[in-house]
Amino acid sequence: MNGDATPDEAAIHLADVSKVFGKIGTDAAFRAVDGLNLDVRPGQMLALLGKTGCGKSTIFNMIAGLTAPSSGSVRVDGRDPFAEFDSFRGKMAIVFQNDRLLPWRTAIQNVELGLEMLEIPAAERRATAQQWLTKLGLGGHENDYPHALSGGMRQRVSIARAFATNANILLCDEPFSALDESTAGRLRAEFVRLVKENGKTAVFITHSISEALExxxxxxxxxxxxMIAYDVRFDTSTGPEEREDIRSRIVEVLAV
Ligand SMILES: Nc1ncnc2c1ncn2[C@@H]1O[C@H](COP(=O)(O)OP(=O)(O)O)[C@@H](O)[C@H]1O
Ligand SMILES: [Mg+2]
Structure with a gap:
């Protein structure tokens, strides 16, 4: 066990999880994840860091219930996200690298989408969507279509959409990596604040050491x-020197 929660307490629990692409036992078989054990406790904000191709998105897809593990078990709130996919509607929200907005819907209509699927009444839907767009600094852009928004603004819409459903668990797969660094930096800080303020559990995938530290x-x-090469926890009381040590350790681990 490498977590600080028991399996029953964990929001996300992966036990001896492997994922093999292609037919197991043949030359074409490719082991993308190998015997992974990982527990994420409720309210934790976990950065999953690794180089491109190391299997981050594969893990992400298993947690999100988009794909099943080849062996081992994945549990989110004690349930199997792949087998019980529909029961996670409104409980888990996803932000991808690409904003995945519907181009024929305005900003507010895109945010309302998740709420429509939860069958929230129209007036409440609109009010919630409006509130989240405002929180993300998009007041005045409610009726803009995605093509009229910058990349950073579009990603703000998809974050608003994720928060609006009030899901307890947020899964993000490199959501800011297509943005320029100053836009990404601002959005990252806001994202962290909103996750904390709203008590979410979040898994945030990144290939950037600096981003993981933020x-x-x-x-x-x-x-x-x-496979897990290093697992470290820190908080606001962790000073700059200690953070530098963590950074150096990560650089070391990734170099070998
Ligand atoms: N559907 C698939 N079929 C075959 N191989 C795949 C598939 N998805 C991912 N892979 C391979 O698994 C490895 C891990 O991929 P991925 O999880 O996307 O990595 P990351 O997100 O860390 O960049 C890569 O070598 C990739 O080519
Ligand atoms: Mg990926």
């Missing part, structure tokens, strides 16, 4: 094939 209260460094 996001996480815990960083798990993955090495191919998606």
């Amino acid at each position: 996001i996480g209260d815990r960083i798990v460094v993955l090495k191919r094939p998606a």
Whole structure:
């Protein structure tokens, strides 16, 4: 056990999880994740850090219930996200690298989408969507279509959409990596604040050490094939020197 929660307490629990692409036992088989054990406690903000191709998105897709593990078990709030996919509607929200907005819907209509699926009444839906767009600095852009918004603004809409459903668990797969660094930096800080204010559990995937240090209260460094090479927790009381030590350690771990 490498977490600080028991499996029953964990919001996300992965036990001996492997994922093999292609037919197991053949030359074409590719082991993207190998015997991964990971527990995320409720309210934790975990940065999953690793180089491109190390298996981050594969892990993400298993937690999100988009794909099943080849072996081992994945539990989110004690349930199997792949087998019980529909029961997670409104409980888990996802932000991808690409904003995935519907181009024929305005900003507010995109935020309302998740709420429509939860069958929230129209007036309440609109009010909630409006509130989240405002929190993300998009007041005045409610009726803009995605094509009229910058990349950073579009990603703000998709973050508003994720928070609006009031899901307890947020999963983010490199959501800011297509943005320029100053836009990404601002959005990252706001994202951390909103996650904390709203008591969410979040898994944030990144290939950037600096981003992991800004996001996480815990960083798990993955090495191919998606095995944990380093697992570290810190908080606001962690001073700059200690943070530098953590950074150096991560650099070391990723270099070998
Ligand atoms: N559907 C798939 N079929 C075959 N191989 C895949 C598939 N998805 C991912 N892979 C391979 O698994 C490895 C891990 O991929 P991925 O999880 O996307 O890594 P990351 O997100 O860390 O960049 C890569 O080598 C990738 O080519
Ligand atoms: Mg990826």
